[in-house]
Amino acid sequence: MQVVDDTKVRSRFSIAGHPQVIELICPHCLKEATFTVKAWSEHAGQVAATEVPCPRCNIGVLFLELLDHRDSHDESTLYMHPDPVGREGIAGVEHLRTLSSPLARSYDSALKLYNHGEWGSAALTVRHLLEGLATRLLGDAQRDLPLARQLEALPKDVDLAKPLQDIAPLLAPGGTFGRQFDDETSIDQVTAEQLLDLAEQLISYLVVLPGTMAELKSRIATAPVPLRRGASNSAA
Numbered sequence: 167m168q169v170v171d172d173t174k175v176r177s178r179f180s181i182a183g184h185p186q187v188i189e190l191i192c193p194h195c196l197k198e199a200t201f202t203v204k205a206w207s208e209h210a211g212q213v214a215a216t217e218v219p220c221p222r223c224n225i226g227v228l229f230l231e232l233l234d235h236r237d238s239h240d241e242s243t244l245y246m247h248p249d250p251v252g253r254e255g256i257a258g259v260e261h262l263r264t265l266s267s268p269l270a271r272s273y274d275s276a277l278k279l280y281n282h283g284e285w286g287s288a289a290l291t292v293r294h295l296l297e298g299l300a301t302r303l304l305g306d307a308q309r310d311l312p313l314a315r316q317l318e319a320l321p322k323d324v325d326l327a328k329p330l331q332d333i334a335p336l337l338a339p340g341g342t343f344g345r346q347f348d349d350e351t352s353i354d355q356v357t358a359e360q361l362l363d364l365a366e367q368l369i370s371y372l373v374v375l376p377g378t379m380a381e382l383k384s385r386i387a388t389a390p391v392p393l394r395r396g397a398s399n400s401a402a
């Protein structure tokens with residue numbers, strides 16, 4: 167049972183603060199559908215449940231709302247079964263928003279189009295997003311290059327070493343973490359957690375990213391090439 171993103175809930179005022187109108191891709195028929203809840207059954211003020219048939223395929227979807235506060239439904243979490251379909255946004259997308267909110271909106275649109283099965287529009291939006299990202303990160307001289315050339319130019323204009331250089335002093339003998347290694351007993355949960363976060367970020371930057379990129383590249387290289395529409399028509 168997975169969380170339903172808050173943006174899917176269109177209305178939550180009519181039924182004592184519970185979600186009333188939820189717009190989702192139906193996990194059964196995979197079409198966009200508006201689930202209108204008629205009633206929730208609440209248990210002990212802590213959890214509420216309802217089953218709503220999909221207006222398109224008529225198969226029921228179970229919604230479960232976990233209420234964090236007895237008096238207020240402000241911080242409730244909505245779950246559904248079967249799990250929601252579609253791709254979720256990347257973790258840390260707020261950094262993209264900080265870099266450029268128009269780029270973050272392009273990314274949101276690309277996901278939305280993809281999740282609606284609009285493959286062509288999704289792909290064009292992704293290309294637009296990549297062009298925008300490259301232009302945002304590159305110096306003036308490179309901004310008018312075609313996308314492939316822009317991507318090649320990125321490592322020259324973006325300081326890829328900076329994340330590593332920034333954290334190195336923390337681990338030096340006099341650094342925040344380095345100092346604490348002398349006395350293991352002085353290390354508290356916060357420090358252990360931060361150090362683990364740091365290690366995970368490094369692993370993801372140095373090992374996971376190159377590995378998954380290589381994997382993706384080989385998946386792209388071995389994928390069957392779809393026939394062009396014109397080519398299949400002339401063959402028929």
Ligand SMILES: [Zn+2]
Nearest residue numbers: 192195220223
């Ligand atoms: Zn359905």
